[in-house]
Amino acid sequence: MPLQKLQFRPGVNREGTSLANEGGWFDCDKVRFRSGYPEKIGGWAALSYNTFLGFARSLWNWVTLKQYNLLGVGTNLKFYVENGGEYYDITPIRETNLNSTTFAAVTTAPFSSTITVTDSSANSLQVGDFVTFSNAVSLGGNITAAILNQEYQIAGIVSGTVYTIEARAVSPIGSPGAAVLSNASDVGNGGSATDSAYQISIGFDAFTLSTGWGSGPWSRGTWGSGYTTGFGEQLRLWSQANFGEDLLFSPRGSALYLWQPGSGATPAYGTRGTLVSGTDVPAFINQVLVSDTSRIVICFGCNDYGAYGTTDIDPLLIRWSAQESYTNWTPAITNQAGSYRLSDGSTIVGAIQTRQEILVWTDSAIYAMQYLGPPNVYGFTLLADNISIVSPNATATANGVVYWMGVDKFYVYSGRVETLPCAVRTYVYNDINRDQFFQCFSGTNEGFSEVWWFYCSANSTTIDRYVIFNYLDRVWYYGSLARTAWLDSPLRDYPQAATPSNIIVYHEAIVDNGETNPPSAIDCYIQSSDFDIDDGHNYGFVWRMIPDITFDGSNTAPPENPRVNFTMRPKQNPGAPYNAAPSPLVRSAQNYGTVNTYNVQEFTQIVYTRVRGRQLAFRIESDTLGTQWQLGTPRLDVRKDGRR
Numbered sequence: 001m002p003l004q005k006l007q008f009r010p011g012v013n014r015e016g017t018s019l020a021n022e023g024g025w026f027d028c029d030k031v032r033f034r035s036g037y038p039e040k041i042g043g044w045a046a047l048s049y050n051t052f053l054g055f056a057r058s059l060w061n062w063v064t065l066k067q068y069n070l071l072g073v074g075t076n077l078k079f080y081v082e083n084g085g086e087y088y089d090i091t092p093i094r095e096t097n098l099n100s101t102t103f104a105a106v107t108t109a110p111f112s113s114t115i116t117v118t119d120s121s122a123n124s125l126q127v128g129d130f131v132t133f134s135n136a137v138s139l140g141g142n143i144t145a146a147i148l149n150q151e152y153q154i155a156g157i158v159s160g161t162v163y164t165i166e167a168r169a170v171s172p173i174g175s176p177g178a179a180v181l182s183n184a185s186d187v188g189n190g191g192s193a194t195d196s197a198y199q200i201s202i203g204f205d206a207f208t209l210s211t212g213w214g215s216g217p218w219s220r221g222t223w224g225s226g227y228t229t230g231f232g233e234q235l236r237l238w239s240q241a242n243f244g245e246d247l248l249f250s251p252r253g254s255a256l257y258l259w260q261p262g263s264g265a266t267p268a269y270g271t272r273g274t275l276v277s278g279t280d281v282p283a284f285i286n287q288v289l290v291s292d293t294s295r296i297v298i299c300f301g302c303n304d305y306g307a308y309g310t311t312d313i314d315p316l317l318i319r320w321s322a323q324e325s326y327t328n329w330t331p332a333i334t335n336q337a338g339s340y341r342l343s344d345g346s347t348i349v350g351a352i353q354t355r356q357e358i359l360v361w362t363d364s365a366i367y368a369m370q371y372l373g374p375p376n377v378y379g380f381t382l383l384a385d386n387i388s389i390v391s392p393n394a395t396a397t398a399n400g401v402v403y404w405m406g407v408d409k410f411y412v413y414s415g416r417v418e419t420l421p422c423a424v425r426t427y428v429y430n431d432i433n434r435d436q437f438f439q440c441f442s443g444t445n446e447g448f449s450e451v452w453w454f455y456c457s458a459n460s461t462t463i464d465r466y467v468i469f470n471y472l473d474r475v476w477y478y479g480s481l482a483r484t485a486w487l488d489s490p491l492r493d494y495p496q497a498a499t500p501s502n503i504i505v506y507h508e509a510i511v512d513n514g515e516t517n518p519p520s521a522i523d524c525y526i527q528s529s530d531f532d533i534d535d536g537h538n539y540g541f542v543w544r545m546i547p548d549i550t551f552d553g554s555n556t557a558p559p560e561n562p563r564v565n566f567t568m569r570p571k572q573n574p575g576a577p578y579n580a581a582p583s584p585l586v587r588s589a590q591n592y593g594t595v596n597t598y599n600v601q602e603f604t605q606i607v608y609t610r611v612r613g614r615q616l617a618f619r620i621e622s623d624t625l626g627t628q629w630q631l632g633t634p635r636l637d638v639r640k641d642g643r644r
Helices: 425-429 434-439
Strands: 025-029 031-034 037-040 044-046 056-063 069-075 079-083 086-089 093-097 101-104 114-119 130-134 151-153 156-159 162-166 195-199 238-243 246-251 257-259 285-290 297-303 313-320 338-341 348-353 358-362 365-373 377-385 395-398 401-405 410-413 417-420 441-445 450-455 465-470 475-480 485-487 496-498 504-507 524-528 540-546 563-571 596-601 607-613 615-622 635-640
Touching: 025 475, 031 465, 031 475, 031 524, 056 238, 056 246, 056 485, 056 496, 069 238, 069 246, 151 162, 246 285, 285 313, 285 348, 297 348, 313 348, 313 377, 338 377, 348 395, 395 450, 401 441, 401 450, 434 450, 441 485, 540 563, 563 607, 596 607, 607 615
Parallel strands: 238 285, 395 441
Antiparallel strands: 025 524, 031 037, 044 504, 056 069, 069 079, 079 086, 093 195, 101 114, 114 162, 130 151, 130 195, 156 162, 238 246, 246 257, 285 297, 297 313, 313 338, 348 358, 358 365, 365 377, 395 401, 401 410, 410 417, 441 450, 450 465, 465 475, 485 496, 496 504, 524 615, 540 607, 540 635, 563 596, 563 615
């Protein structure tokens, strides 16, 4: 019998049984397809091992007029600007109270690190919020002025103006500063001139389905009001956009903020974001972007015109500022400020800027928003209804085409809205946590013509899976990977992603997992669908295999050579396990019918095997440092081996 080529269709297909997909691939992890052949995905290197606080769910890259390459990083706890691997905290201050704060420590045994803080002017206190004290004096014992005059997180709420913190040695917030216990001498109150600066309230790191008092931000409901948090107000999502070199940013459901790098020799990292004020500036918004064509700031889902402090968000209202201004939002005959309320759906979920238009999704429709100029300024066209989208960040654009993830399928827009055929749709949607849809996000990897979606598997409340569509080869594949945000920016060499370990990594930069220090190996594999060894009726005996694989890009350290494992997984019938012996007549010493794994290196010419069965699945995997590979077309030498 001539040698049998193992040549499979590119892409993974899970829309049927393994045998029904004969001639294709059925399962994989951390493997992609390039020119039709599977290969290990590129590794990732840490931008730096400096960390930030919270889970980053928004990344935005821009370059200032002085050529500083900056990255905006929005987490559920803070907002940072990154440059050179350093993270600078620019989280806005929502409230500063002067001369209104006093402290009380435990002055009898057992002593404690818990300090009770009373701020007679405090508003909207929330556990986990950050506060910075200044001008405090020592309490007289272990709790010194230096210990008090730093940033703390609120540990507990005692009443509307009283809360607790945990005293610690002087250290940056988030670092493991040792707890400081009070003693009998800590009888002071920190002085009468202590100031408190409260940062904007923190957000949640997961979506929680709840209603009623306490389920939303403080002061957004009353006892028994039944106030519901609405679409995504609990999970902290940020939107970011550039107005020139200035950064506009907003936490979903909150206000619009501005950070300016300034005119100095280096960006003004020491200044925080400030609230955008002006005429009729939206006080609460769900998303912001800046139009590339007209330099107009646009808010999606926001409060209507009127008193600045109104908390009523119209979730279908779109408002935009005057041209070349982020402070003037009052419509007038002399400017282009205006608004428009969409009619299809109950809330705007998200928006994305494309080549000629802005696409806006509600929870049941998609609109095209196009700049017309005065007097109407913007026109709106309903592109499709009865469609869905899982989250504000589930959209991506590549080569002028927009892709997004719906609640039960994928979509594509290239002039008209269409369902995107997906060969792994059942696999993805049968193992996804629908309660955490709002965590889902998308990004592109232009170097490999890929669109990535990250999501939570059914039993997880954190992102642990991804699915990829390769729009060049039009194939799908998937795997497991924990990421919280993704950005493929042309301003930096590699795609950037945020990890649950609170660092940024560059994907495709190395071949290993550089999230750890030192880097660790990436475990990856791909397995074919079952195929008939002979004709599906007779048994076949595979007695040798000729590998075909390249290890280009590997950088293993001598004396190690790059290597992978080839595995033969035979079956007697489709319903049998892979490692079942096909017949009691077969001698166990021959090892027929069991799973066999063979080590393959660059110059391995022939692998002698002893595999017997009716069907066979082929698997390639690697778990060694410095190994990069791409599979070619291995061949099998098969002999007929009877029917029993």
